[in-house]
Amino acid sequence: MNLSFYEAQLALVPELPLLIEQRYQMLKLIKASGPIGRRTLSSMSGYSERETRTMLDLMKEQELVHIAKEGVSTTEKGIEVLFVLHDTMEEKSGRRQLANELAERLGILKVHVVEGDSDDSPLTKKLLGMQAAKQFRSRIKGNEIVAVTGGSSVAAIPSFMQQDELPNVQFIAARGGVGEEVGLQANMIAASFAESCHATYKAFYYPDTLSEEAHAVFQHEPAAKEMLELYSRTDCVIHGVGDATKMAVLRNSSEEEQQILQDQQAKGEAFGFYFNQQGEIVHRIRTVGIQMEQLQDVPLVFTVAGGASKAEALLSYLASAPSQTILITDEGAAQNMLSLM
Template sequence: MSLSFIDAQLALVPELPSLIEQRYHLLKLIKLAGPIGRRPLSSMSGYSERETRTMLELLKEQGVVDVAKEGVTITPKGVEVLFLLHETIEERSGRRQLANELSQRLSIKEVHIVEGDSDRSELTKKLLGMHAAKQFRTQINDFKVVAVTGGSSVAAIPPFMQNDELSDLQFIAARGGVGEEIGLQANMIAASFAEACDASYKAFYYPDTLSEEAHAVFQHEPAAKEMLDLYSKTECVIHGVGNASKMALLRNSSENEQQILMDKQAVGEAFGFYFNRDGEIVHRIRTVGIQVEHLQNVPLIFAVAGGESKADALLSYLASAPPQTILVTDEGAAQKMLSLM
């Protein structure tokens, strides 16, 4: 039986795959965090300072990083190397197989898994943002109206969205603001997407505390009617998924409402809808925005959330999510989801 060229290489250098993965990992960190100093890079990567210094010298010699006073940065050649190696590294890591199994069991279009756990590393959240941005750029095609929700995972995407070819998009807030940190509200995130892509956006301000009567009146306001028209034209939705109890606290929900969520065993939340473990809607807040029933007619949907602590919430939402959903998550959430299933 004749050996392939790769087999021959491995016979002489059996440690080659692990060396490639180490340097790929370091290069990816530099792309995310650069310019970055050697010491913080060592801390983030888990390699010793000596190992980090040695790898940086090799990467510099190959022209994939620049080392300057302000820190290490990736070069255009380095970006190309990351792109070309991505598929192979994902295959070797086992994340591709895990993603395929999850997409089949959840009956959704695709699952993409990044390394790490967002609960333990802010860097993993950046990886979520970077990969979600990549998938968005790949699949947006000729769609024009994009609705985005609030939340830290969705907020991690715009820094990786720089692309002049997306300037004809219009980003809109999937719903009005809620009682969360201003930078994580849908309006601010829609503006961030638009700024990154040199595109347009439409903000929408809606107080969550309106009475039923005021809510009915507000829907006839010109601003609300304009947004409702845009929601009917939405071709892509990018959204997060929250833990039901945490979202209730963020919204300053009354004790009575929080008790209702507990009694009905709400686990996950998306778009102001609360879901139990079976994917059934058990509660909803009064709001003007993207409704769950809208999603069935939206051709491109990205659900972006990670961290082991989000596994229950993700399963509760995805149990009834539209089949065209693309999930971008991390290893922490993915492995926990599979174990719960």
């Protein structure tokens, strides 16, 4: 019998894979949420306070975490351990296979799937933000124009980019401001990205209720013309995808507009465009922003959205998304998307 080193380890400590998985997930949770209190960590991880304390003591001894009055956080060594283990752990979990199958069937560049379902867990939304920040930073050169949309998934990204220095990158709103919650508007999120990366940003405010005639005039205003010129030179777009019905309600759309969306069987929304199941644009709101045809020429496109409830909306947008799209999603959305396909 010729056992490999790993097989010999398993023979001696059969619970080794489970222990590694548990501690890896705990370390990842601390990275996404830290500094975090021990009790909160116990509640979010599903382990008892005693089990949590035991794991934290072990990880502190190995200098993977730092425990202070404000909570537990990862050390540089802990972050490095997460980085080294990431690919192997993703392969073992089945998420890598799930992501590859989705990318192939959707015809897009890449898919990254994080664990969990954003519909059920606020932590999963943080993991989406952490993964999106990692992928963005690995592909950005440092002198790009980056357009970002509003929404909670995109808003979760900047907090994971606090150690990045990108002074020559300019963040801009992917379209004029609309009536979402202030903290989730594209202008505010662009500012958050810029602050985290020590970069610059350009805000763009667009009234929600312009008539068709006023909209035509507004496009010739200096601020709008400047943004249109920036959109033509955009190097990267980071955007979310919304459920068509929910977005119409969020924007206080008229009953007539909501009826149009219902009649046209709109499923998803992105950039102010509404899509049906086949990926066709069936409606759009009046605003100044990146156009769908422009998106085809943007070198880097990150689509960030998760939750099983978003599967239909994601499929409607991705049916016509540019091939250079990188999708960051979660297991809830990914599995539901495959089942719908």
